[in-house]
Amino acid sequence: MATVFIPIFGQHVSARQSETAKVRKSLHPYCSDDDVKQAVSFLFEYSGSQDTYNTYRRELERLYQWSWLVRNLSVVTITRQDIVDYTLFFKDPPADWFSVKRTRRFLTVGGELRSNSEWRPFVKTDKLVHQSPASLKSMLAVLSTFYEYLLQESIVQRNPVKLIRKHQLIQKQQETIIHRQLNTTQWVALLQAVKLKTLEDDSYERHLFILSCFFLLGLRISELASSTMQSPTMSQFYQDHSRCWWFQTVGKGNKSREVAVPDDCLTALVRYRRFLGLTDLPMFNDHSPLLPKDRGRGSLGIRRVRTLVKDAFSAGVDHLNQQGKDRDALMLKSATAHWLRHTAIAHDVSQNRPLTDIRDDAGHQSINTTNIYLQSSRKERYLSAKKKQLKPQQEGDDGW
Template identity: 40%
Template sequence: MPVSPDSSRQPSGTSPRPLLDQAEHIGNPLRYAQAMMVRLPELREVNGAYEDLINTLNFLSSYSGTSATFNSYRREVERLLQWAWLVRSMSLTELRRQDMEDFLAFCQQPPSSWIGDKQTARFRLHQGERVVNPNWRPFVAQHNKRTHSAEFNLSQKSLQAIFSILSTYFNYLQQEDYVEINPVKLIRQRSRYLQKHAYQEPIRRISNLQWDFILETTEQQADTNPREHERSLFVMKILFGMYLRISELVADERGTPVMGDFQQDRDQHWWLKVIGKGNKVRMVTVSDDMLQALKRYRSYLGLTPLPTVGEQTPLINKIKGRGAVTSTRQIRYLVQRCFDAAYERMRSQGMEDEAQELKVATVHWLRHTGISEDVKFRPKEHVKEDAGHASMATTDRYIDTEMRERHASARFKKLKPEY
């Protein structure tokens, strides 16, 4: 296909600017995303672009150890982000099957302003700083020796790679509770391009050892500097112990989580009222340990040990200023600091290998870990209700008893059988 398609298909006369640097130059995903939103002000016009970028960076960090895999995944997700934001002005959370079909059509015939004539780096070093390379383009044309012209043509192999990578990408976003569906999997007529798994994707979680270090480290910090870390300790415990979503802790258009949402029934049992996805209200069981964590946090705040009926004190307050936390970004920073501190402590004690996952863990892993632990001994129907799962099939994904038993039965088989 010629490089110059119908100009009317171009979303604008300007070329997209690169978003995602090499893994070693990204560092902390939250700080990188924040800097990129400043560098590319046009992205701030797209509602949800910042959260899209945060989740994408967390996804890519899982592949940072293998440069070839990282680069191929980065290429495909960056193309999708550029198209969703610049062409459709949509967040990843809004994309549906038809949008993905339109994106595939776009990839097969992108506008000339999106096509380069050679591979170039996204960023380059200038006076000690990483700056955008103006020659970079999301797509690259190949030089045809026979016609002596540059042509862009998306091969079947490349199309298959798009399906495979983006399906994995949306699986991750779905597991992180960031998107509701995987729109790639809904494209049935192109299912031949998708990998078919005869197994269940593992739940991304932290280990019990890692959680012990996170909890101990955060408790030590809270004892030493309560003003900075008592709130962190409470947040970590409520995310793990009640498997809340990060959005369920902050004030937004749905309302403000307050202390009065902790409620006691006639049997003296405590519950937490939560407004979850789809504006659905659920009651989450409060364990005895969680009740003690609540008392400790309220004592630090100078409140009574337990909430009063209708109490309007914000559940998670701002450290500076008054009122409730209103941005999930603040909670992400808080949790990331706890992960980083636990990682450094584990590494200092000679457990760097055991700590590695904390470098790529996200807030949502705490929810996954809490659910995964509870389904080992609680009725799954109870876990389903506390987690706010729409169906039992979602809860069943956390039950790995069958795989545990399967591995145990194979663990001691010999490569050289005994006679």
């Protein structure tokens, strides 16, 4: 019998959870209303940040699905060994736990909200479905926080995550490396492809502006698109009394920050606003949407912005293939919107911008996070090894 997956938590904490629990209860007897209520109460604590909420919701939902569907357990009865077993399961989930693309959790059918039958706990973003050490570490951190919450509420007697020996479950890395970024060839091809598209279809001006914001400001997608936490407006671009331009945003952890705006970004803003029929630069009271919808009022949401980025990537892939750069095209095809943020920060580092400035613009809590993007020592290490020979040269030796 095929496993039936039903999403538990919505885009934000709401009464929807209790309705979903009733449906789940009829299918899986180990679904506990208390389990759902405890998770909703916990998630509510993080509802001030969409990114954090999404991360915590994702990890809790996966644990709940495994607990109910695989172990037939309530999450409050999970032991240390259960967490170990779940971690092993998490490393390599069964194929039917994956969807091939991101899907909506719920659909409106005939005016009624229903769970999406295509939704799965995991998303297969490429050919590899094994979870990375970073994903494992993040998952365990979220679950540990959740069980600490249950412990403080006197719902459980101990935190089972703290009882496991994490170093035996998570492979250690010599150093943290940001691989998911575009190289110069890919970025230039992407930019050229989208600019060519604007000559055929002026709606691609929006694609171009979105790419410009990602690369020149190093934004997260949640800082550019509309969400339950914020809806970016034109007035978030502003000039201070020193005639310096800034972009005001609310980032990870619900923290407000200012991002320095380069001249090229202002040029991109002017071009985009002319496309929208607006004045060249916004005033302080310009509360029009930064990314207005195609039809109707309001701003583009995260899902729509992600789709536009994928459209741009597709154009870039075609452009690279036409140039015979198949390997670069294949890599760009697997890229996501967040790669652009990594690309932006890595480029800033390569241009020798002060790391503290990059940290502040990127919204990194610690300079150690920014240091991850330093690649100079790796390049030097590679160059020092590049000329190593299988047979060392001896004096008077011409080779083999």
